[in-house]
Amino acid sequence: MIHRRILNTALAAALVWPAIGMAQTTTRIIVPFGAGGPIDVTTRVLAEAVKGSLGTVIIENRAGAGGNIGVAAAAKAAPDGLTIGVATTASHGINPWLFKNLPYDPVKDTAPITQMLRVPNVLVINAEAAKRLNINSVADLIAYAKVNPGKLNYGSGGNGSAGHLAGELFKNQAGFFAVHIPFNGGNPAQTALLGGQVDFNIDNLATAAANIRAGRIKALAVTTAQRSAVMPDVPTLAETLPGFEIDTWWGLFAPAGTPPETVRKLNAAFTEALRTPEVKARFATLMAEPAPSTPEAFDAFMKSERTKYERVVKISGARVD
Template identity: 35%
Template sequence: MTILDRKGRHSPKRQTTRNTGLPRRWAIAAICSLSTLVLAPTIAKAQEFPSKPIHLIVPFAPGGITDISARLLASKLSERLKQSVIVENKAGGNQTIGAEYVATSPADGHTLIMGTMGSHAVNASLRKDLRFDVKTAFAPISVVTTQPLILVVNPQVATSLEELLSLMKENPGKYTYGSAGVGTTAHMAAELFQIQSGVKLVHIPYKGSGPMLTDLIGGRIDLAFDYAPTALPQVEGGRLRALAVTSAERADFSPKLPAMSEFIPNFAVTAWQGLFAPTNTPASIVDQLSKEVQLVMAMPEVVANLQAKGAKAGGNDPEEFNRFVQQEIEQWANVVRMNNIQPD
């Protein structure tokens, strides 16, 4: 059939889609609109975070400062995210068991780790047998807590740091120190202490600070670096003597206790706990978690809770935390190399 326009000229027949009578471009637009409506809930769901419980891995047994920090953070994050944050303890292998579990987990923000100086800085140079690269396997989110260690001795060993240093220099290799394991913060603090003070000690590693403190109290080892929550009760009970803190300045929880830098210039070791996700976790999720951590760590009740345990609340953005971790990796690699530290 020929269609004529008003002037009697031939007019091409409008192309229509089969069976609908609609112009093809209208049909395509309708299909696209329908697809958008169908896919919209799926896209929104994919972008939703968290969409299920978050598992926060602690690479230690329950009870230590890392576990305490993780549980405090988890309870507050659960409230803010309206989703459960479950703390799981996966101890062993100098923190590598928990770290590997997270490093090989889906990078969706639902599996995180409360890392430490040992797991995310020291092990980068100490452990060559890992099935993941500590430097690249994680996405830093935020530092959570920081705290100094306390140098404690059996009361029969010395009454001051000055006296202890004199005894150790007169008797190289005689005095022993304990730690919760090779590569832990306490171990590395003692190794740095030897480098900067020029003394020589014998390391006795334990599987946790509990048995180490038992032997220190019993006189089977001479000294140790330990955290305030576990060391101070023993000091207050007269079973151990505190000689100094490892922070650059005196600590608020015990201002009468000298800083080691007062006797060993520039000595400073600050233990830390920080939140990490598997690498390739979407930046939007990392940023969201970082902002939530910063808000939680600024809460007055959280600050007070940590202060009572000798710790400070942290909180920083992923870029700042990443720079800090890289500096820690470099610093402790030098200590590992200088003292030829070997894994268990």
């Protein structure tokens, strides 16, 4: 009887142990920017939401070089599904054309999992400048800029940043000239806009929303193809310049060579979480819309973004060597 009890106990332990091992598996998501920003915050929200299906999920911030350091670290990790990275507009759309030598190949070194979200960008003008110059619409801004070439300027978070490239595309399609003033990051650019050192910016809606609502800056248009649900009265730039479309997005990737079945498992976990009311509500506070997708759809989307930004980077003349 004693031997039988020992045997039963051993069998029970053997059956339970694999389940415990699975529950203790840790998935690491490398965020290629510092803590506290929209990419970090939304990734942490999603990490919390998938713990029921993936077990423990930790966030590791690897900031630097426009996101290149963190993306390279994730791309070069073991292809076992336990380390994944965040792909962004910059890392998988802009940087391949902006940097002469990238420490990763966005196509060959990464396996798309799913897009996470999209955040509209918004064309904003200093409220005092808008009143003084009688600029109340995109058409007003374009008309003034054409009559007064070089008198308007715009700020961005730096040469080659999303705001810089969106501004250059706007100028190119509208056919006017304005001086670009680069700053060391998005926050200094926003401060300069608020202080009147620059006239207009194309900023992330999540960053600009509070100052728009406070009346410090005036929203002229969002840059997405459709109007934003959070500010439906703000027109799109495409309503004035047909075909104009730029927004901010990010998603998840695994290192190249990760087994397809592992990628599918990760896709199922994250897309299910992105569709939950809780995640949608948390993202909405950052003006972000969840954008769950298949790995194939996310891959095709990033390819189209690279095609678009190849042209935009050439127009801007920006280069980081």
